[in-house]
Amino acid sequence: MVKLLFCLFNRHTPPGRRADWDGHSFVSRCARCRSPIRRAGKGRWRKDTADAGDAG
Ligand SMILES: [Zn+2]
Numbered sequence: 001m002v003k004l005l006f007c008l009f010n011r012h013t014p015p016g017r018r019a020d021w022d023g024h025s026f027v028s029r030c031a032r033c034r035s036p037i038r039r040a041g042k043g044r045w046r047k048d049t050a051d052a053g054d055a056g
Helices: none
Strands: 024-030 036-041 046-048
Touching: none
Parallel strands: none
Antiparallel strands: 024 036, 036 046
């Protein structure tokens, strides 16, 4: 049983190097928890939320 520790800390991992461009940033789906994720920087992926808030 693998605990999704990285995911719990909002550090997700896309499945490989493929990602989709939504016109604003790269989006993909986490290979671990299957949540929609959005690239927040080089090698940094955060959970993609429906809210438009970019705080942080
Ligand atoms: Zn994840």
